[in-house]
Amino acid sequence: MADVVIELKGLTKIYGTQPAVDHLDLEIKRGEVFGLLGPNGAGKTTTILMILGLVEPTEGEVKVLGINSTREPLKVKKWVGYLPEDVGFYEDMTGLENLKLTAALNGMEEKEAVKAAEELLEKVGLGEAKDKKVGAYSRGMRQRLGLADALIKKPQIVILDEPTLGLDPEGMKEFLELIKNLSREGGMTVLLSSHHLHQVQEICDRVGIFVKGKLIAKGTVSELAKELFSTELYTFEVAVNPMEDDLISKLMSVEGVKKVEKEEKAFIVHAEKDVSAEVAKTVVKEGYNLVRLMPKSYGLDDIYHRYFEGVQ
Amino acid sequence: MRHSLRVLIKKEIADHIHSWRFNILLALIFLTALASIYTAGMAIRDAVSKADTPLGDLYLFLKVFTVSDGRLPSFITFVGFLAPLLGIGMAFDAINGEINRRTLVRLIAQPIYRDDVILSKWIAALLVITVFFLALGFFVMGLAILFFGIPPTFEEVMRIIVFLLATALYVGVWLSLGILFSIYFRQPATSLLASIAVWLFFALFYDMIVNILVPIDTEGPAQIVFRQMQIHQYLLRISPTTLYQEVVTTLLSPNVRSLGPLTVAQVVGAIPTPLSFDQSLLLIWPQIAGLVALSVFLFAISFTLFMRQDIRH
Numbered sequence: 001m002a003d004v005v006i007e008l009k010g011l012t013k014i015y016g017t018q019p020a021v022d023h024l025d026l027e028i029k030r031g032e033v034f035g036l037l038g039p040n041g042a043g044k045t046t047t048i049l050m051i052l053g054l055v056e057p058t059e060g061e062v063k064v065l066g067i068n069s070t071r072e073p074l075k076v077k078k079w080v081g082y083l084p085e086d087v088g089f090y091e092d093m094t095g096l097e098n099l100k101l102t103a104a105l106n107g108m109e110e111k112e113a114v115k116a117a118e119e120l121l122e123k124v125g126l127g128e129a130k131d132k133k134v135g136a137y138s139r140g141m142r143q144r145l146g147l148a149d150a151l152i153k154k155p156q157i158v159i160l161d162e163p164t165l166g167l168d169p170e171g172m173k174e175f176l177e178l179i180k181n182l183s184r185e186g187g188m189t190v191l192l193s194s195h196h197l198h199q200v201q202e203i204c205d206r207v208g209i210f211v212k213g214k215l216i217a218k219g220t221v222s223e224l225a226k227e228l229f230s231t232e233l234y235t236f237e238v239a240v241n242p243m244e245d246d247l248i249s250k251l252m253s254v255e256g257v258k259k260v261e262k263e264e265k266a267f268i269v270h271a272e273k274d275v276s277a278e279v280a281k282t283v284v285k286e287g288y289n290l291v292r293l294m295p296k297s298y299g300l301d302d303i304y305h306r307y308f309e310g311v312q
Numbered sequence: 313m314r315h316s317l318r319v320l321i322k323k324e325i326a327d328h329i330h331s332w333r334f335n336i337l338l339a340l341i342f343l344t345a346l347a348s349i350y351t352a353g354m355a356i357r358d359a360v361s362k363a364d365t366p367l368g369d370l371y372l373f374l375k376v377f378t379v380s381d382g383r384l385p386s387f388i389t390f391v392g393f394l395a396p397l398l399g400i401g402m403a404f405d406a407i408n409g410e411i412n413r414r415t416l417v418r419l420i421a422q423p424i425y426r427d428d429v430i431l432s433k434w435i436a437a438l439l440v441i442t443v444f445f446l447a448l449g450f451f452v453m454g455l456a457i458l459f460f461g462i463p464p465t466f467e468e469v470m471r472i473i474v475f476l477l478a479t480a481l482y483v484g485v486w487l488s489l490g491i492l493f494s495i496y497f498r499q500p501a502t503s504l505l506a507s508i509a510v511w512l513f514f515a516l517f518y519d520m521i522v523n524i525l526v527p528i529d530t531e532g533p534a535q536i537v538f539r540q541m542q543i544h545q546y547l548l549r550i551s552p553t554t555l556y557q558e559v560v561t562t563l564l565s566p567n568v569r570s571l572g573p574l575t576v577a578q579v580v581g582a583i584p585t586p587l588s589f590d591q592s593l594l595l596i597w598p599q600i601a602g603l604v605a606l607s608v609f610l611f612a613i614s615f616t617l618f619m620r621q622d623i624r625h
Contacts, residue, residue: 049623052421054417054420054421054623055622055623074423074424074425075423077421077422077423078423080421082418082421084414084417084418084421086414087414087418088413088414088415088417088418089413089415089418090323090327090413090415091413092330101319101323102418102422104319105316105319105320105419105422105423105424106422106423107315107316107423146418149418153422153423
């Protein structure tokens with residue numbers, strides 16, 4: 001059994017009267033890539049800062065590698081690399097110098113630091129730009145430098161807060177690929193937060209959905225989908241001509257159909273089994289032209305939507 | 313010293329030395345100082361040839377710092393006026409600048425104590441300032457030797473060194489104030505303006521306000537005048553500017569024998585000679601302690617604020 005590297009127990013943080021994080025329980029195992037997903041303001045960053053021991057929890061406990069983050073933040077920070085949301089660097093220092101500073105603060109010797117920094121810069125694709133001032137870096141380059149910065153202390157755990165924010169689609173893909181490779185090669189545990197579910201789905205082993213300070217679901221993406229849509233496994237989009245409301249009752253009478261909704265250009269048929277043939281037959285029998293009939297599959301966007309319904 | 317603190321101080325010093333802002337301030341102080349030294353030197357040279365006392369008694373080297381020919385203010389006036397600006401200029405964005413550039417969170421996510429961040433800001437700036445003022449002072453002394461063709465006495469050198477260190481300490485007070493405001497205000501512009509407001513208040517208005525609050529009625533009975541002068545002086549000594557001025561006056565004008573009012577009875581029998589160096593030091597000891605206390609006090613507030621500050625804004 002894989003051991004637990006991050007353990008949150010009843011973690012709560014209250015700002016004023018508003019709980020930012022509300023009795024959060026979570027365990028993250030060694031070597032996994034965990035995605036903390038949720039809309040802005042759900043408490044993701046607060047949770048991360050508590051894991052790092054930078055924010056004191058109002059209640060509850062954080063243990064990282066068995067060390068209490070609140071009591072011994074220094075020990076935790078030695079083993080945890082952190083890429084903050086919208087990371088900042090000293091603009092008039094070069095990329096290499098910024099990394100060297102972080103390395104020095106982690107107690108690395110100059111020679112060792114330069115070697116490690118150059119290796120990492122090469123790895124994240126900044127080998128060419130290492131002697132350029134960070135002020136001249138693009139957003140994507142900064143983000144990659146941020147990743148190198150989080151990794152230079154040779155951490156066991158890396159925490160990435162909104163790592164894809166502000167990156168263009170291509171840059172985002174590359175960046176996530178980079179994280180995936182690094183976690184595989186180094187056997188590192190990765191905790192990343194995002195509000196873009198489908199962007200991170202590919203690289204996360206497990207995700208947790210975090211809304212208003214509460215973790216409302218966790219598991220693999222397919223587990224989440226099953227849990228959510230277990231009652232309505234079959235959904236079809238039926239476009240007919242003309243779109244008349246009379247058809248709804250006709251479709252409802254087909255065996256297995258549970259619900260029919262009318263959308264702008266099509267009916268949505270929810271059923272408990274595959275009713276496509278019967279639906280087609282009914283439409284034609286009633287004298288309508290069947291324009292399109294297709295099964296709808298649930299993507300992560302739908303899962304996401306479903307969870308956040310009524311939240312925003 | 314902790315390893316991380318040393319690393320941070322090194323980084324801060326490099327930051328200051330490379331920054332435009334710091335270099336502009338240095339150039340400003342350096343050039344105004346040179347100009348005032350030059351005019352002072354000219355004025356003194358004329359006086360020296362006419363003097364009939366032995367040169368050593370004139371404290372020539374000290375006069376370079378204090379004398380003005382009327383066209384330009386003296387060295388100490390310039391430095392006294394601009395030094396706070398240097399302190400403020402180096403510190404007003406110490407913490408909020410790091411927050412706005414989003415480097416602070418990355419910094420404290422490293423295995424370092426939060427104390428190190430703020431301590432390094434203070435120590436590094438103070439080190440840089442001390443080195444600068446010592447360099448400036450020695451440079452001026454060198455110029456003076458070229459000018460007059462005689463070396464300074466040991467006492468003069470000691471007085472000048474203490475004066476330079478006191479100046480660095482005085483800048484330290486403003487440095488602490490700048491750091492405090494840089495923690496309290498989120499916008500560097502706000503903290504800069506607030507610091508400058510405090511500086512102008514003490515540099516220009518504080519004396520006036522004290523004069524209005526405690527007017528000295530010179531026509532009144534001696535008892536009352538004496539009392540008024542004392543209260544007046546106590547109030548003035550709240551200001552770091554007053555404290556610094558008293559230190560400078562005592563150090564660079566050995567003829568000053570007292571900083572408070574003296575009664576005729578106290579003066580009777582006193583021989584009007586300059587004070588020796590150690591006596592001057594004794595005289596300014598409370599002022600030095602006051603300046604140290606003030607900067608430590610301000611720093612302590614900053615420290616508490618910073619340690620409690622939530623990293624999320």
